[in-house]
Amino acid sequence: MRARDHGIVIGTGVPGPLNAITDVPGVLVGHTTLTEGTARTGVTVVRPGPGPAYDSPVYAGYHWLNGNGEMTGLPYLDDFGLLHSPIGLTNTFSVGVVRDALVSLEIGGRGGSAWSLPVVAETWDGRLNDIDARHVRQEHVERAYHGASAGPVPEGSVGGGTGMMCHGFKGGIGTASRVTGDYTVGVLVQANHGSRDRLTVNGRPIVMDDVPRPGGPEGAGSIIAVVATDAPLLPHQCRKLAQRAGLGVARTGGAGENGSGDGFVCFATGNRGLPSNALDDDKSSGVFEVRVLADARLDPLFHAAIEATEEAIVNALVAADTMTGANGFTAYALDGARLADLVK
Helix, strand or coil: CCHHHHCCCCCCCECCCCCCHHHCCCCEEEEEEECCCCCCEEEEEEECCCCCCCCCCEEEEEEEEEECCCECCHHHHHHHCEECCCEEEEEHHHHHHHHHHHHHHHHCCCCCCCCCCCEEEEECCCCCCCHHHCCCCHHHHHHHHHCCECCCCCCECCHHHCCCEECCEECEEEEEEEEECCEEEEEEEEEECCCHHHCEECCEECCCCCCCCCCCCCCCCEEEEEEEECCCCCHHHHHHHHHHHHHHHHHCCCCCCCCCEEEEEEEECCCCCCCCCCCCCCCCCCCCCCCCCCHHHCHHHHHHHHHHHHHHHHHHHHHCCCEECCCCCEECCCCHHHHHHHHC
16 A cells, blocks of 8 residues: 555645656666565666667756765766666665666677666665675566566565665655646655654654664665656756755655765656767767756746655555564564554
């Protein structure tokens, strides 16, 4: 069940039909979840379109709220503003294998002139998962990539969010969307951040002192947010939209704590068909046209990104089940029905 199934309505915006990042046309999401033996981990893949992202880049930008984390491929985003790859989400020690697998999936068999700089981000699941064992392998990335779909997105303890915690409860993957005018904004989070005492939903502090606390330092996790929109945005506008995900994190009580890696990436599909290299055809002039939404019209998208991020975090919380890790550590779920009563 999700937040709205419990009667928890975040903000005033209108969600899309699925209330998910897949409400943005063409966006696909796939998970591989690993819970056997000492594994409490996995991988999530967000694909900007149904075909290889290498062949159909989209404009993109990113923002870091606090840099105690990793996201690959950022220098290319800085200089070119193009997303040439799917986005992978996993645990801290599996970034490399996910990156390498995405390279193979996107450019395998293309020959020596092909290249790839995938965007892969992480949060740390070492309390529940035997992270040193590095359970995620190439075949798990392939499964998430090929299994990605445009339908409803499984949430909670799935994919890259399998072993994650959020505000002292079991966390994981969450998603939500907002429709504003002609455009849709969708957000997917991998929520592994925050402290119990700061959790806020719809402006109300949430107190559940009878639910066992996880122990250890709080606010030392991370959160990654992927923001997608079908609005025709340029890279600098994508960066501004990515920034607003941080305000959604703040509305639930996140503060970008010193021990947290809070990274947000946004891509815009409103200019599909961009050339990967404007001069790759000797007969081409190297000039192409794009559509651009005026900066003065961005505010509704900002509000949409903030609300969708907040609701995605709450969805991650209420969708997750209590989980005991390989080391006997238990992360307790946040009861959605009880949360609804507290919010009301």
